[in-house]
Amino acid sequence: MFTKLKIYSLIFFSLSGFSMVIDNVNDIRAQWSAVSDNVMGGISEVSFYEIQDIERNFYRLEGSVSTKNNGGFIQSILRNNQDAQNYNGIRITVRGTPDDYYIWLRTPACRFPWDRYSASFKPKDNWSVIEIPFSDIKKSNFYMPKRLNKSKIRTIAFAAYGKDFDAKLDIANIELY
Numbered sequence: 001m002f003t004k005l006k007i008y009s010l011i012f013f014s015l016s017g018f019s020m021v022i023d024n025v026n027d028i029r030a031q032w033s034a035v036s037d038n039v040m041g042g043i044s045e046v047s048f049y050e051i052q053d054i055e056r057n058f059y060r061l062e063g064s065v066s067t068k069n070n071g072g073f074i075q076s077i078l079r080n081n082q083d084a085q086n087y088n089g090i091r092i093t094v095r096g097t098p099d100d101y102y103i104w105l106r107t108p109a110c111r112f113p114w115d116r117y118s119a120s121f122k123p124k125d126n127w128s129v130i131e132i133p134f135s136d137i138k139k140s141n142f143y144m145p146k147r148l149n150k151s152k153i154r155t156i157a158f159a160a161y162g163k164d165f166d167a168k169l170d171i172a173n174i175e176l177y
Helices: 002-016
Strands: 020-023 032-036 045-052 057-065 073-079 089-096 101-106 117-121 128-133 155-161 165-176
Touching: 032 045, 032 057, 045 073, 057 073, 057 155, 073 165, 089 101, 117 128, 155 165
Parallel strands: none
Antiparallel strands: 020 165, 032 073, 045 057, 057 165, 073 155, 089 128, 089 165, 101 117, 101 155
8 A cells, every 4th residue: 555655645646747946046156257248349238146135145136238239138147057858847936027028048059149049038026936837938140059958058048138128037946857
């Protein structure tokens, strides 16, 4: 009887899904950096820092995105060493200005700085959980493999991109689901 219960529990939890936290701004942390279009002559300004408030700890990506000088992006990037092969997507807990933001994934197939796999999302004013299925993530250039190699995701970036605006995106949790 006890063995059957274990087997049924194992099957149930296998079918109901599981997740792996990449960064929760508490006990599980990733290595982050921030970049703007300044690296290619643009004039966008970026800030990325951690905030601790009464409700929770979180990261804030903010800045002024400008398309002048062929620019138009700010991003926060985390280094990833997790194999995502057994997961369906990325789940994030975010809030921010009601603009389109992007998740940019890079693998070894991304040979040039402008290569990436990406999907857009729109945060709400209040904290919300957004799930981005890997099937919704598209390649940026024709010469890249159509399918994202989930086992080789090297970086995950959150970006404000493509139009002039003041961006503010708070990030409280990132996980594979």
